[in-house]
Amino acid sequence: MRIAFKTSPQNTTWEDMLEVWRAADDIDLFESGWLFDHFYPIYSDSTGPCLEGWVTLTALAQATRRLRLGTLVTGIHYRHPAVLANMAAALDIVSGGRLELGIGAGWNEEESGAYGIALGTAKQRSDRFEEACEVIVGLLSNDTTTFRGSYYELTDARCNPKAVQRPHPPICIGGNGEKRTLRTVARFAQHWNFLGGSAEEFAHKRDVLYAHCADIGRDPGEILTSSHVHFRGDTGATVAEAAELRDAGVMLAVVYLRPPLTPAVLEPLAEALSVLA
Numbered sequence: 001m002r003i004a005f006k007t008s009p010q011n012t013t014w015e016d017m018l019e020v021w022r023a024a025d026d027i028d029l030f031e032s033g034w035l036f037d038h039f040y041p042i043y044s045d046s047t048g049p050c051l052e053g054w055v056t057l058t059a060l061a062q063a064t065r066r067l068r069l070g071t072l073v074t075g076i077h078y079r080h081p082a083v084l085a086n087m088a089a090a091l092d093i094v095s096g097g098r099l100e101l102g103i104g105a106g107w108n109e110e111e112s113g114a115y116g117i118a119l120g121t122a123k124q125r126s127d128r129f130e131e132a133c134e135v136i137v138g139l140l141s142n143d144t145t146t147f148r149g150s151y152y153e154l155t156d157a158r159c160n161p162k163a164v165q166r167p168h169p170p171i172c173i174g175g176n177g178e179k180r181t182l183r184t185v186a187r188f189a190q191h192w193n194f195l196g197g198s199a200e201e202f203a204h205k206r207d208v209l210y211a212h213c214a215d216i217g218r219d220p221g222e223i224l225t226s227s228h229v230h231f232r233g234d235t236g237a238t239v240a241e242a243a244e245l246r247d248a249g250v251m252l253a254v255v256y257l258r259p260p261l262t263p264a265v266l267e268p269l270a271e272a273l274s275v276l277a
Contacts, residue, residue: 001253003242003252004253005030005256007021007033009052017060025067027267032100034100036071038053046111053074054091070102073103074103075104075108076132077125077128078117080152089161096164097164101136102174102193104181105129106119107125127151132152133188134188136168140159140162140163144157170191170224171189173185174192193228199245209223226251
């Protein structure tokens with residue numbers, strides 16, 4: 001099993017997050033680091049502080065040398081996909097080819113409504129997300145992209161310079177929806193993030209994903225599977241959760257570190273988790 005970590009930029013400070021990422025960059029077990037992409041804190045009081053994800057990720061790219069890095073995940077409705085594709089290409093260049101492009105259909109009604117950003121129905125979100133994936137892949141892969149959809153239109157659009165990773169940075173899609181999201185994973189993603197639940201639930205969703213892959217002739221072995229594993233101060237419980245998911249077929253455990261953030265937890269976690277690697 002491969003191991004990553006995640007620090008949500010909520011209810012913490014830039015200095016504390018930076019210290020954790022720099023320490024993790026020196027621990028080989030952690031292959032990647034992740035942020036979320038929200039404007040309000042989640043899982044807590046939504047009025048608290050929350051740093052914007054992509055600016056923060058760019059700064060962390062400059063502060064680290066080895067870790068792959070990404071957002072887990074960016075709601076596609078927050079930024080036009082052509083803008084996001086250019087952001088991704090730039091950050092992949094800045095990071096020396098370390099970006100993992102995490103995207104999803106979006107779900108947060110509170111912050112979307114507060115900012116006047118249309119979230120839409122479940123169907124509208126799925127339709128828009130599929131279009132956005134086509135736009136992003138086209139812009140990152142091709143010299144020019146022309147696209148006509150219900151949500152987006154591009155005419156001979158360019159994204160130049162291209163990302164370091166070709167044809168594009170690995171696309172990570174987060175979500176568990178069986179009819180639409182997992183079908184979109186099968187079409188576009190190199191990485192699927194299971195949003196959480198039991199090992200049995202993961203195994204079921206993975207089987208649904210593999211069926212979608214079979215429908216379109218995609219090799220499911222091309223898709224990395226991951227899941228969050230929560231660290232709440234008990235290293236043993238974290239290892240047990242990760243081991244159960246590994247036995248069900250999860251390839252990458254993303255250890256979710258909640259505030260207050262301190263680098264002191266990283267070495268003990270890495271030592272305990274190394275038995276799974």
